[in-house]
Amino acid sequence: MPSLLRLTYASRARFDDVNGSAGIHPEVARILIQSRRNNPRRGLVGALYFGDGCFFQCLEGPAAEVEALYQQLHADPRHHDLKVLAREEIARRSFASWAMKLVPNAAEVRRLMARHGRATFDPYSFDADLLASMNRLLIEGPDAKLAAEVVTPPPGAPEPALGLRYAMAVLGVVLLGVVATVAVAR
Numbered sequence: 483m484p485s486l487l488r489l490t491y492a493s494r495a496r497f498d499d500v501n502g503s504a505g506i507h508p509e510v511a512r513i514l515i516q517s518r519r520n521n522p523r524r525g526l527v528g529a530l531y532f533g534d535g536c537f538f539q540c541l542e543g544p545a546a547e548v549e550a551l552y553q554q555l556h557a558d559p560r561h562h563d564l565k566v567l568a569r570e571e572i573a574r575r576s577f578a579s580w581a582m583k584l585v586p587n588a589a590e591v592r593r594l595m596a597r598h599g600r601a602t603f604d605p606y607s608f609d610a611d612l613l614a615s616m617n618r619l620l621i622e623g624p625d626a627k628l629a630a631e632v633v634t635p636p637p638g639a640p641e642p643a644l645g646l647r648y649a650m651a652v653l654g655v656v657l658l659g660v661v662a663t664v665a666v667a668r
């Protein structure tokens with residue numbers, strides 16, 4: 483059996499972080515879709531976090547595949563300044579159920595940073611302790627909704643506000659009808 487590797491790295495996005503946005507950045511969603519499509523073919527799994535303009539990604543799988551993807555990632559213009567934070571041989575995958583899990587910019591991560599006296603997410607300066615805690619959060623944290631669901635609503639799905647307006651208009655017409663019927667009957 484080929485040896486399994488977990489590679490954790492940090493990088494900086496070349497696009498602006500949309501701060502305070504409830505959704506997932508469209509560029510991150512695209513990365514997620516590509517990862518979920520490609521990784522199963524290569525026996526790869528992992529997790530991705532994006533916060534304060536920085537990526538934190540954990541890749542697990544056969545060592546040769548992990549290293550090949552990591553090399554390929556250097557050519558991606560959406561990020562730069564890639565730095566390996568940990569490279570460790572593992573007995574089994576921690577993210578076995580996810581081709582690429584996306585952990586949302588959650589309160590848990592902000593709390594972890596605050597506990598370590600940090601105002602922002604800066605993985606380049608993580609010590610071993612913070613790296614282990616962040617890895618635990620990735621493993622235990624929630625998976626964000628599928629990118630496609632968050633970025634673009636499914637075609638034909640009415641907006642809730644629109645549905646409400648429609649219901650009120652129908653009610654208005656029905657009431658008008660009742661009033662008119664009563665008036666005519668008199």
Ligand SMILES: Cc1cc2nc3c(=O)[nH]c(=O)nc-3n(C[C@H](O)[C@H](O)[C@H](O)COP(=O)(O)O)c2cc1C
Pocket residue numbers: 493513516517518520521528537539551554555558560561582
């Ligand atoms: C932060 C970051 C993480 C990425 N992670 C993966 C990944 O896990 N798997 C993958 O196939 N592509 C990943 N990509 C995208 C690749 O760089 C590349 O664009 C993609 O694999 C090309 O896929 P395609 O040949 O199917 O278009 C990532 C890109 C970025 C910026």
